[in-house]
Amino acid sequence: MLTLAGILINTPPWVFALLALLIWLGCLSLRPRSQPLRRLLIVPAVFFLMGVSRLLLAGKSIELLAVWLISAALLAALALYAGPRHVTIDRDSGYIRRPGSVLPLVRNIVVFLLQYAVAVVTAMKLNIGIDVAIAGQAISGACAGYFLGWTIALLRSYRAETAVAAAV
Template identity: 30%
Template structure:
């Protein structure tokens, strides 16, 4: 029990801030609502910018980039598929997308956070793992997966929005 408490207390505060943000955004996505394309673009844009900045500042870029890209490509497919089957309404006259409430982003965000946290804790506790290239770049694969899911979801939603010809809201 002591080691669990020491891991939790040794975690930087900004990590808990990210967890709070994930829970907040996930809870927000659980409520149905009308959102503009610009508002729906904000979170994926921020995640993409942060992920690319982190990736470019990583020491083993040659090692981390392939795993990040692989995770990102997988995530693009998952996110785009999710957005294509999502029952949305599009109101082009008001410039809004009617979104259903879904727990998808809360569950996905918590899973990705948990995976990344577990990998980082494992590497912090077992310093010899940091020496292994694959294990030290695994967090980038998880980050790529999350980034890809977010960007794929956004791109599919925007494609549906801009292809819509009917100006009336569809049934949600």
């Protein structure tokens, strides 16, 4: 129990603020809503930057770079395939209408917890070996890749819907 308290005490306050923001945004997604494109890109941008930051902090290991790139490519492909295919745009406001879903809330919490766990193990400097570094790079690459692929899928759908609306 002392270790858990120590971890929480030594966690920077901005981490808790980020968690609160991710939970709040995830809860908003439970209901149907309309929002501007730039607002839809906040969470993907945060997680993409978190993933890239771990890559930049990893050092010059070719093995860790390869793990990051492979996991990023795999999850980017998955997100491109499963990401938003059709968006509905409110022509008057330019906002994107989205149905309610629990998926963004669950995704936000799972990705945050994975990234947080890796950061804690890294900060504690446990001599577990290269396995933690590999797992950390795989998680970070997967997060960055997924959110990059999701963003590309969303922008592609948005552009296609905008072109259809302009043609009408």
